[in-house]
Amino acid sequence: MHLNILERRKSTIFFRKQKKFSVIRRTRKWNCKLGKKILYVTNYYLDDVVKQRHSEPYISQAGQNKGRYIMDMLRTGGNDVIVWSNAWTNSHSLKFYRGFQSEEDSSLYYSDIVGIPGLNAYVCLASSKRFLRKLVKKQKIDVIIFYNMRLENSKLALYAKKHFKIPIILQYEDGLTNDANIRGLKKLVYQNMEQEVLGQLDGAFLVNSKIQVPCPSVVIRGAIRDREKSRTEKCLPDTDHIPKLLFSSTLDRQRGIGVLLEALAYTKEDFILTITGRGEAEQQVRAQKDRRIRFLGYLDYAAYKKELEETDICLNVQLAHHEFGNFSFPSKIFEYLSAGKLVISSDVADTKEALGDTLILYGEDDPRQLAAAIDRAIAIQKNEKERQIYQNKIAAVVEQNTIDKVAERVNRLLEKVANSHSKHIQGE
Known part of the structure; x- marks a missing residue:
């Protein structure tokens, strides 16, 4: 449902006192020697945002499951994960919806959206940049992992690397420029985005061994809890x-x-x-x-x-x-x-x-x-x-293929990316 002004303000203040403490507690829970503070930028969402935006689920069930096990795998590896989702849930309402912190998962935050295809990507991106600026003022982010080459996700990752020197890792799958459902101008935009992103990556999660990227990578086909x-x-x-x-x-x-x-x-x-x-x-x-x-x-x-x-x-x-x-x-x-x-x-x-x-x-x-x-x-x-x-x-x-074994491989990549990034920063 729509939020009134007071409700919107409450839902979008990222570091309310009680919410701040809940994030800190999660950090302690997952802390370990190799643990990283990760911002995971994806399309994952729960029922609360579907209800708020009067829409129906947009991402396939398989896509939802993939996001869920990526989060579980990162946390199994001892990493602290904050999830930022554009939660574009197939709403064509032409209405504006304010982002908020999920009541079902305190580590999950939703961006603003507007129910207008095309324009929505820019609204999401503006909301995402505001969120990131607030976040980095409060805590150090070791790495951003972002899902696929979606415009709003990729632009946020590039923004984070340029302005906050945060290394970026791409969760790459589906090859959006080869998706038969993406055509015309939209396909051209994604092609340009791919070229820009591939030149800036610090690492990648690849969905199969046939994909080639110009950076360190790990293949994650799936994992079993x-x-x-x-x-x-x-x-x-x-x-x-x-x-x-x-x-x-x-x-x-x-x-x-x-x-x-x-x-x-x-x-x-x-x-x-x-x-x-x-x-x-x-x-x-x-x-x-x-x-x-x-x-x-x-x-x-x-x-x-x-x-x-x-x-x-x-x-x-x-x-x-x-x-x-x-x-x-x-x-x-x-x-x-x-x-x-x-x-x-x-x-x-x-x-x-x-x-x-x-x-x-x-x-x-x-x-x-x-x-x-x-x-x-x-x-x-x-x-x-x-x-x-x-x-x-x-x-x-x-x-x-248990999730803990996949987590070990991913942690090795995270450590490699962190070391490489540290050397690069020191050399500047």
């Missing part, structure tokens, strides 16, 4: 019920929804295919006559987790032969594996290199090959011996 590790031991489902398949993603061409729908014509197996998400292909999904399809639209996190828990086989059908795939990795695969699920996947990016025969892979973005993979997964699901073999493979992957 320790509390999820035990799930793989509990997921040996009953073989007598109808198999349940899950596809949860943005419904557009590059995520492969068209290939999946076409593949259904080539498999006669009996199963329930639950599809969740929203996007340009939503009406195409709704128009399907195949009775095996169960379409739920966009789900909140709790509903999504419930669907995942009840699923036997998960699908990632992102197009491998699409430029977008070269700059992405379906990190949701790690969430599926951590839940002990069989996973069918295209051979997008470096999926085969990273996870090998843990997945049931198919090639060439071919509906017939995908149908064969579905049949194969169902056969494994019904065969106790084969299912156990895959469960053992899944358990090994889970063990190798």
